[in-house]
Amino acid sequence: MFLRTLITTIFFSFASCCYAATIDVYPGKGSIQSNINKAIGGDVLLIHRGTYKEHDILINKKLTLKGENFPVIDGELKYQLFIVTSDSVTIEGLQIQNTGRSSMTDMAGVKLLDVSHVIIRDNLLLYDTYGVYLQNSHYCFISNNVMLANAKDEINSGNGVHAWKSGNLTIKDNKISGHRDGIYFEFVTYSKIIHNISIRNVRYGLHFMFSSNDIYRQNQFVDNGAGVAVMYSNGVTMIGNTFRHNWGDAAYGILLKEISDSKIEHNLFVKNTVAIYMEGTNRIGVAYNEFDENGWAMRIQASCNANVFEKNNFQANSFDVATNGTMMLNTFRENYWDKYDGYDLDKNKTGDVPYYPVSIYAVITERVPVTMILYRSFLTDIMDQVEKVLPSIIPDQLKDDYPMMKKWDLK
Amino acid sequence: MIQIEKLTKSYGRFKALDNVSLGFDKGQAVSLLGPNGSGKTTLIKSILGLVIPETGLIKIDGNSISSDCSYRSMIGYMPQIGRYPDNMTIEQVINMIKEIRKDCTVYDDDLIKGLGIDKVKNKSMRNLSGGTRQKVSACLAFLFSPEVLILDEPTAGLDPLSTELLKEKIMSELSKDKLVLMTSHVLSDLEGLTSHIVYLQDGKLMFYKTVVELQDVTGETKLNKVVARMMQYQLPVNDHVL
Amino acid sequence: MRTIIKYVSLDLLRNKTILIYTALLAAISIGVLNMDDNTSKGLLSLMNITLLFVPLISILFATIYFFNSIEFIELLLAQPIKRNKVLLAEYAGLVLSLCAAYAVGVGLPLVILTKQMAALVLVVNGLLLTLSFCGLALLIFVLCKDKTRGIGIAIITALFFSLLFDGLLLTFIYSFSDYPIDKPIVGLVALNPIDLSRILMLLQLDVSVLMGYSGALFKKLLGSTTGSIYAVVCMLFWVAVPLIVSTVKFNKKDL
Numbered sequence: 001m002f003l004r005t006l007i008t009t010i011f012f013s014f015a016s017c018c019y020a021a022t023i024d025v026y027p028g029k030g031s032i033q034s035n036i037n038k039a040i041g042g043d044v045l046l047i048h049r050g051t052y053k054e055h056d057i058l059i060n061k062k063l064t065l066k067g068e069n070f071p072v073i074d075g076e077l078k079y080q081l082f083i084v085t086s087d088s089v090t091i092e093g094l095q096i097q098n099t100g101r102s103s104m105t106d107m108a109g110v111k112l113l114d115v116s117h118v119i120i121r122d123n124l125l126l127y128d129t130y131g132v133y134l135q136n137s138h139y140c141f142i143s144n145n146v147m148l149a150n151a152k153d154e155i156n157s158g159n160g161v162h163a164w165k166s167g168n169l170t171i172k173d174n175k176i177s178g179h180r181d182g183i184y185f186e187f188v189t190y191s192k193i194i195h196n197i198s199i200r201n202v203r204y205g206l207h208f209m210f211s212s213n214d215i216y217r218q219n220q221f222v223d224n225g226a227g228v229a230v231m232y233s234n235g236v237t238m239i240g241n242t243f244r245h246n247w248g249d250a251a252y253g254i255l256l257k258e259i260s261d262s263k264i265e266h267n268l269f270v271k272n273t274v275a276i277y278m279e280g281t282n283r284i285g286v287a288y289n290e291f292d293e294n295g296w297a298m299r300i301q302a303s304c305n306a307n308v309f310e311k312n313n314f315q316a317n318s319f320d321v322a323t324n325g326t327m328m329l330n331t332f333r334e335n336y337w338d339k340y341d342g343y344d345l346d347k348n349k350t351g352d353v354p355y356y357p358v359s360i361y362a363v364i365t366e367r368v369p370v371t372m373i374l375y376r377s378f379l380t381d382i383m384d385q386v387e388k389v390l391p392s393i394i395p396d397q398l399k400d401d402y403p404m405m406k407k408w409d410l411k
Numbered sequence: 412m413i414q415i416e417k418l419t420k421s422y423g424r425f426k427a428l429d430n431v432s433l434g435f436d437k438g439q440a441v442s443l444l445g446p447n448g449s450g451k452t453t454l455i456k457s458i459l460g461l462v463i464p465e466t467g468l469i470k471i472d473g474n475s476i477s478s479d480c481s482y483r484s485m486i487g488y489m490p491q492i493g494r495y496p497d498n499m500t501i502e503q504v505i506n507m508i509k510e511i512r513k514d515c516t517v518y519d520d521d522l523i524k525g526l527g528i529d530k531v532k533n534k535s536m537r538n539l540s541g542g543t544r545q546k547v548s549a550c551l552a553f554l555f556s557p558e559v560l561i562l563d564e565p566t567a568g569l570d571p572l573s574t575e576l577l578k579e580k581i582m583s584e585l586s587k588d589k590l591v592l593m594t595s596h597v598l599s600d601l602e603g604l605t606s607h608i609v610y611l612q613d614g615k616l617m618f619y620k621t622v623v624e625l626q627d628v629t630g631e632t633k634l635n636k637v638v639a640r641m642m643q644y645q646l647p648v649n650d651h652v653l
Numbered sequence: 654m655r656t657i658i659k660y661v662s663l664d665l666l667r668n669k670t671i672l673i674y675t676a677l678l679a680a681i682s683i684g685v686l687n688m689d690d691n692t693s694k695g696l697l698s699l700m701n702i703t704l705l706f707v708p709l710i711s712i713l714f715a716t717i718y719f720f721n722s723i724e725f726i727e728l729l730l731a732q733p734i735k736r737n738k739v740l741l742a743e744y745a746g747l748v749l750s751l752c753a754a755y756a757v758g759v760g761l762p763l764v765i766l767t768k769q770m771a772a773l774v775l776v777v778n779g780l781l782l783t784l785s786f787c788g789l790a791l792l793i794f795v796l797c798k799d800k801t802r803g804i805g806i807a808i809i810t811a812l813f814f815s816l817l818f819d820g821l822l823l824t825f826i827y828s829f830s831d832y833p834i835d836k837p838i839v840g841l842v843a844l845n846p847i848d849l850s851r852i853l854m855l856l857q858l859d860v861s862v863l864m865g866y867s868g869a870l871f872k873k874l875l876g877s878t879t880g881s882i883y884a885v886v887c888m889l890f891w892v893a894v895p896l897i898v899s900t901v902k903f904n905k906k907d908l
Contacts, residue, residue, distance in 0.1 A: 247859060273863070295863045316694070318863060364823075368830040371823060373838055375863060376697070377851060378705060379819035422907075459731050461908040481733050488731035494724035496664035503660060510656040511732050551728070 022046055027071070033057050041086075047071045047094065055079030061086050067093030070124060075099040080107040081128075090119040097126040101156055108133035108158070109147075112140060120145060130158035131179065136165045142174065149178040151202045159184040159207070160198070163191070171196060181207040182224065189213050197222075204229050205246070208236070217241060227252040227272060236262040245271045252277045253294065259284060266410065269294055275317070278304045287311050290410050296322050296362075305329045313407050314338060314357070321357040321398065324366045328398035332357065336404040341388075344405045355403035358394045360387035412436050412590055413458065413559070418467035420453055420614075427453040428464070429614040435592065435607075437558075440585055442601050443594040444638060445611035451594045452491065454611070455561055458592070459488055471559075484514055487557035491564045493548035495536040501547055502532040508551055515555040522550045525576050542568045549577055553584070560584060562593040566600045578604055598635040605634065610641065654738045657729065661746025662753075670714060671754050678758025686766045693858050696771050699759065700854045703779045704847055707755065708786045709811040715747055715790030716807040720800040727908050737900045740791070744896065748787050755779045771857035778850045781888045785846045786811070788895035795899045795906055818845045843887040853884040 020042045025035050027050030035045055041062040049069040056079060059065070063086075071094060075081050078100040082091060096109040108130035112118050116138040123145045125131040131147035134140060142161055151157030160176035161183045163169060169191040176182040182198030182205045185191070193216035198205035205221030208214070208230040217239040221228050227246030230236055236259065243253035253272035254264070260282040267289045269275035275294040276286070280303040289312045291297040297317040298309075302325025309330065314320050315338045334350065335357075342351035361380040364371050374380050387394060415433040419426070428450045435441055443451045456462040458469060460476055460483065468475055471482045495504050509518070523529050526546045536544070545568045552560060560581070566574045581591055581604060595601050608625060610617040618641065626632055629640040665671055681702055686695045722743060729739045759779055763772040789810055797803040822841060826834060842848045 295860070318860065364827075368826055370830070370834060370838055371826050372863060373826075373842060373848075373852070374819055374823060375860070376701070376855065377819050377848065378701075378815050379823065381701075382816070420907075456908065461727055461730055463905055463907060480735055483731060484733040486731065488728070490724060490727060490731075492724055493728070494721075495728075496661065496722065496725060498664045498667035499660065503663070507656060507660040508732065511729070511734060514733070548728075 062088045064090040070095040082110040088117045095124040099128040112137045131160045134163040143172040147176045185211040229255040231257040234260045240266045242268045319362045322362040332400040350402040354399040414470040416468045426614040440591045441607045442605040449611040450614040485558040487552035489548045489552035489562045493544045497537040519556045560591045657742035658746045662749040665750035675754040675758045682762040692767045707782045711786035715787040719794035774857045785891035791899045792895040795902045846891040
């Protein structure tokens with residue numbers, strides 16, 4: 001048994017050192033495809049600087065495609081580019097640009113079909129409908145790519161990273177901009193989205209559906225048409241992300257729909273129309289987040305249960321919390337609210353009277369949205385002040401019994 | 412010169428002027444007399460166009476005053492209470508009126524000098540006494556040598572010296588064939604000035620006669636005595652009416 | 654007419670109340686703008702101050718001023734000038750000085766400390782509010798005989814527009830919330846210059862998105878230039894209508 005393992009190991013290392021060849025590819029001297037066809041598994045294709053007008057390049061064996069000084073693979077706005085159908089392929093250092101647009105096929109810069117252990121890194125994916133498209137693929141590693149497109153609307157555009165029915169992916173250090181969704185996950189499990197920057201995408205910076213047990217952390221979602229949507233999933237961990245300026249009529253820092261048993265911690269929400277929108281979410285822990293200058297820090301629909309909001313900072317938001325329900329089965333505790341004006345006589349650093357984060361005006365606008373026309377009028381200011389002294393309309397279970405007197409230091 | 416025909420004005424149920432007809436001519440010095448609320452000020456204000464009459468007509472030189480405001484260039488008006496914008500100086504007020512009356516370039520500044528207004532011309536209106544304000548009003552009324560002078564309580568609040576000076580000025584204007592209409596409670600101030608007396612009560616014209624006529628009827632020479640007599644003579648009639 | 658305007662505004666520019674008003678506005682503006690490094694937040698605070706104080710002070714000061722000038726107006730009317738000219742000149746003189754106060758007190762600090770379009774809109778708003786509420790004061794002066802009653806009505810008017818109207822609007826929205834009332838609401842808002850000015854200001858700031866959130870019509874109308882033009886035109890009506898009514902009524906007024 002041991003002997004057999006040893007022999008196998010020696011054989012493979014022998015094979016890789018002696019049989020792995022490097023094939024140089026130059027523009028005009030044989031196409032990339034023909035070189036792929038000539039190569040055998042384990043070879044490295046070194047693609048030199050220049051422009052290659054090729055398309056539907058099929059990689060069906062275990063190869064490494066390596067670009068030198070970012071050679072350009074151009075789809076002339078008509079075709080799709082790389083299609084990977086073999087495991088353990090690596091594509092790096094290429095400039096993959098100008099895929100076509102089609103309503104029949106999803107045209108992608110790199111398409112991974114039923115593969116695993118593929119690495120896509122350090123590439124420039126410019127003006128591709130889809131940047132990297134993963135279908136039924138596992139253990140793939142997408143890192144340090146720049147995906148830039150100029151999508152104008154949702155219909156004729158694609159996503160930066162598009163993953164469907166996949167698992168154990170790592171999406172890391174990518175910069176994605178100008179796509180429909182920056183990163184799109186559907187039926188993707190046990191994956192990590194780390195340290196990506198997703199800005200100015202037409203729809204969502206990150207779009208997450210039916211994808212459980214994933215982690216995303218230290219990403220930045222800025223200025224996306226509708227922010228980030230996380231729907232129909234459970235066991236999602238969101239840590240240390242920044243949601244900034246997702247600002248518009250229907251834009252959210254995070255939109256949560258039918259989510260349960262997840263964690264939202266140490267995130268920063270700045271200037272979003274709605275920082276967190278929750279519908280049908282259960283057992284989510286929202287802690288150590290910073291909410292600054294949002295329209296609504298949170299909109300919690302009545303269908304949300306057993307969520308815990310603790311140790312967050314709420315500052316300069318137009319509305320801290322809005323809800324359409326009268327019952328509140330969620331818990332708020334030990335948050336810092338800049339609008340809190342209670343006192344702390346026993347010096348335990350939490351206020352002695354509870355804070356009601358839902359203002360009367362927030363309740364009214366939630367019931368009758370047209371009343372937004374009175375936003376920032378003298379009347380609504382007075383109503384809020386009066387309600388603070390004599391609470392009568394706001395849901396009285398929705399309160400923070402231990403509001404902090406000082407901001408949490410979340411840096 | 413001024414014709415008033417069947418003038419009626421009421422404030423709510425109170426009749427300030429009740430069917431009053433009068434005619435004034437050049438060279439006359441008419442005193443409007445009557446108790447408080449008898450309609451003197453309303454009559455003056457009607458002539459000035461400040462009060463809009465209900466019925467009746469006022470004509471000046473044959474033209475109705477309701478259509479055109481230019482007739483007021485013929486009138487110098489000294490109001491009962493003169494109040495001016497607080498922060499204007501006397502000089503500014505005078506200059507402003509001069510600028511408004513561009514039609515007139517010859518100024519009669521006898522009173523400005525005589526009353527010593529030119530010496531305090533840089534004082535602002537806020538700091539002036541009631542008497543000094545009255546003096547300013549007088550100066551403005553005479554400034555453009557108008558054909559008609561309307562003086563509402565001209566001597567109220569003036570010191571005796573200024574009163575004398577004002578009277579002399581009125582006399583000199585009368586000698587130039589001007590029409591002077593005035594009201595006063597101090598009848599002795601009107602002594603020797605008045606040629607005609609209009610007596611109003613409850614908005615009705617009681618009498619309109621020359622001083623000479625009245626002196627004949629009553630046998631008195633002093634103006635206050637004459638008026639007192641006339642009132643005695645009139646009052647029983649009124650009581651009877653009431 | 655120009656003469657009267659000149660002298661009236663010269664007089665008012667030395668008026669203590671106006672000077673204090675200017676100084677107060679300037680102090681608040683500079684304070685608010687320096688306190689916050691975020692200008693659009695500072696602008697919002699300044700907007701609140703403008704919406705609250707400018708109408709109240711304009712209408713109160715103007716009413717008192719007009720009633721105090723009644724003897725002066727009589728003196729002017731004894732001159733060969735048309736009634737309308739005297740009235741409009743008084744209004745113009747007053748408005749000039751109050752606008753100057755606002756421009757110096759709020760406009761100048763804004764120009765120096767911020768470089769936003771919204772700042773300009775705020776100043777224009779303040780000026781329009783001054784114009785319309787002085788116009789309302791003129792109307793009160795023309796329609797009322799008595800100074801005390803006039804001041805009372807002025808206070809009620811200011812209170813009505815800054816508070817009561819919104820209360821009624823809210824009641825209206827609440828009672829008819831089952832119906833499509835977007836359009837009537839946009840129409841009703843035009844009946845209050847303070848609401849118009851608030852909306853006009855909000856449209857310049859990014860918080861207007863919060864309003865768009867509540868309905869398609871708001872988004873369409875208030876989110877576009879049409880919304881701003883609509884608000885400005887309505888505001889101009891609020892300046893013109895009281896003035897026109899005042900001059901018509903003044904021709905019949907006994908002094």
